[in-house]
Amino acid sequence: MSRASRFLDACFLRPSDCTPVWLMRQAGRYQPSYRALRARVPFLELCRTPELAAQVTVNAVRELGVDAAIIFSDILVAAEAMGTKLELTEAGPVLPEPVLNASAVERLRVPDPTEAVPYLLEAVRLARRELDGVVPLIGFAGAPLTLATYLVEGGHSKTYSRLKRMIFAEPATAHRLMDKLARTVVGLLRAQAEAGCQALQIFDSWGGVLGPGDYRRFVLPYLQQVMAGLEGCGVPRILFATGASSLLELMAASGAEVIGVDWRLGLDEARRRLGPDRAVMGNLDPGCLFLPDPELEARVGETLGEWGGGPGHIFNLGHGVLPETSPERARYLVETVHRLSARSTAP
């Protein structure tokens, strides 16, 4: 039963037989099985077909031997559920009608998940059935700020100038947008927990767009709203951000049980700054999966050493698996984390 329990044990700071590990984007283009499926099914159709989304979710667990599954979906299903158009192109997501002003924000709806994303909830139910007793299933959503960047910029951005214009020049509109996004995110996450997810992750991939003062004003209140809305679900809440080394304490102030960090910050420093009552997820540079075996093993040892032993560490990459990664390397990583941590985290 240890594999089935070690991820949740770590989230709740309980000891386990070894350090649990899963990988962001563990279901993805680096897998031959995934590429074969995607050769005949477009990405959004895959997200919307519960049997296929569940299959992709479970495949990653079987192929890698990780200690948690994450439901296959995309943070931008929230944008669609709120009533915006969404296209996924080779160059990334495109929202052809960006949300640029107060009336566009008013038009956004806070969706009922059972009506807006029934396919996602059905995928959760199917995956959970397959994985029950094997490993826990994580549900997820984008954080309000990260979703706001896509909605307002209409896709990826280097400068986030449209969102910044809204935040600084039309703060009431920005707050209204963030409130609608927070309520949407709560709905999506609660529904996933009710459908069977045993942990919930909030991806704030662009969490570092703002500095500490503006994060406190425009981001933290809505993360707190999200976390408060998930009280009573009884599942651990993971808040992950990239480029947010200077915001760690503010991320913790959201109330999340687990803080996910990228490779820019040593786990020793993260642990020191977050204190003993917070679990930490991370943080190997995904590029380390290009290293040969002995050096990859050494890096795993360094990361475990930076954590320094004891419960509360969930091993992960600092961001998603790169598409160029070989599946063998990813499997070797998972096996190495288990092997090297077997003693250090034993109760």
Place this chain on the structure above:
Amino acid sequence: MSRASRFLDACFLRPSDCTPVWLMRQAGRYQPSYRALRARVPFLELCRTPELAAQVTVNAVRELGVDAAIIFSDILVAAEAMGTKLELTEAGPVLPEPVLNASAVERLRVPDPTEAVPYLLEAVRLARRELDGVVPLIGFAGAPLTLATYLVEGGHSKTYSRLKRMIFAEPATAHRLMDKLARTVVGLLRAQAEAGCQALQIFDSWGGVLGPGDYRRFVLPYLQQVMAGLEGCGVPRILFATGASSLLELMAASGAEVIGVDWRLGLDEARRRLGPDRAVMGNLDPGCLFLPDPELEARVGETLGEWGGGPGHIFNLGHGVLPETSPERARYLVETVHRLSARSTAP
């Protein structure tokens, strides 16, 4: 004479009559005069025409009232000078033949600046002549890591997976590339100083691509090589990076007199971590230029307050002026920095 001296005084930690201020991308698309010129001259042609590059450099100083000029150019002229093809498209720079392996690295040349970028050096001479006694002129180059991302990725990247593959799977090739880039950067910067630049800035816009351990192995040695190669120029060296909050002490270990930081880190924390013998440049979020006057003034006051008075602060944005910025806002920012800091930094 105070306007002419306050920027260099701050770089060298000497008191001045008020806090010096200049803005990254102070010559750029937000200016009607620049847009008018660009309507008839493509970007790279502008860089390559000394009279026009000097004019654009000087215009920004005249229009804004800033305390330093920066020569109008682009960090990617270095890539061309090394022998790679370069196209500037609407979506950003494209290097159609990326540097993907050892033989491609071998083919790169370490250019003689007087042969490779005579137009840049002539622009420096022309601009310096116009600005002499008004404000100092800053020369610049990309940092080796940032240039490496463009050379290896062939343009912008979200994951830097090609560069990471080279760094982790072919470290000898990556080191060879970084060495060639460091020597190129030294040559470009020394030549600009000899042509008349009174300060030199190294832009490490993607400085946060790697975590502290890999930064120490793959980035810092080459920054130290660059700084050592500039010893004897007698001009202050500014190292600017974004997304590098966790790397501040390592940036300082490069030896640069001035560390430029983005808005993700409070200036109080930057000052505390860097200690009293380092000047700091930064760090207002460029989005703050969308704020109305009273709030922009309050933000300037906050930033000056975070620094806490005393010499060694050069006011700047945390990154370049956004193209959507109104020139009036930028002028108001400069005037406000001067007004609010007039007492606090007086000797």
